[in-house]
Amino acid sequence: MNQKRWIVLLSVIVLVLSITLLAGQRNSDDAGAKRTITFYDSQAQEEIIKYEVELGDSVTPPTPPTHKDYLFIGWFDENGLEITDFSKILKNQRINARYGNDKNNNGILDSEDTYYEVVFYDTIGRRNIATERVLVGLDAKPPVTPTHRGYVFDRYSASFTKVSSDLKI
Structure with missing residues (x-):
């Protein structure tokens, strides 16, 4: 029975050492490995800059x-998830600059900005002839x-350029 314990113990030690050596070998393969990070302008449909960095290094995003x-x-990222941490680069990645509308x-x-209602009124026909929702500062x-x-x-009764309030014209 004592001999069986030694065999089991020795087998466990060999197994643990094998796993440790394999894990260490995989990490040594990654040592010096490069990763490519490409910053891309989704509006202009073009590459902004490409970095080649060591595994685990960080990058500073360019000015968009x-x-x-x-x-x-x-x-x-490619899946639409926002990236705010550019440290510890672990994989090749394309990072996209995303833009929203800002027409003024x-x-x-625009989705968070102020809109005004401009109503064009026919004083002779006594009716509204058009209503327009206008983004602040636009015509x-x-x-x-x-x-x-x-x-x-x-002429119209008031100016409707650079709208900054609701208007009835």
């Missing part, structure tokens, strides 16, 4: 390009001017 009518939201270029996403688009016998359209 700016685009008229768009606002940089953040860096996202005020640094606020409303005038509708087709109604025609009335004996009248000539002169």
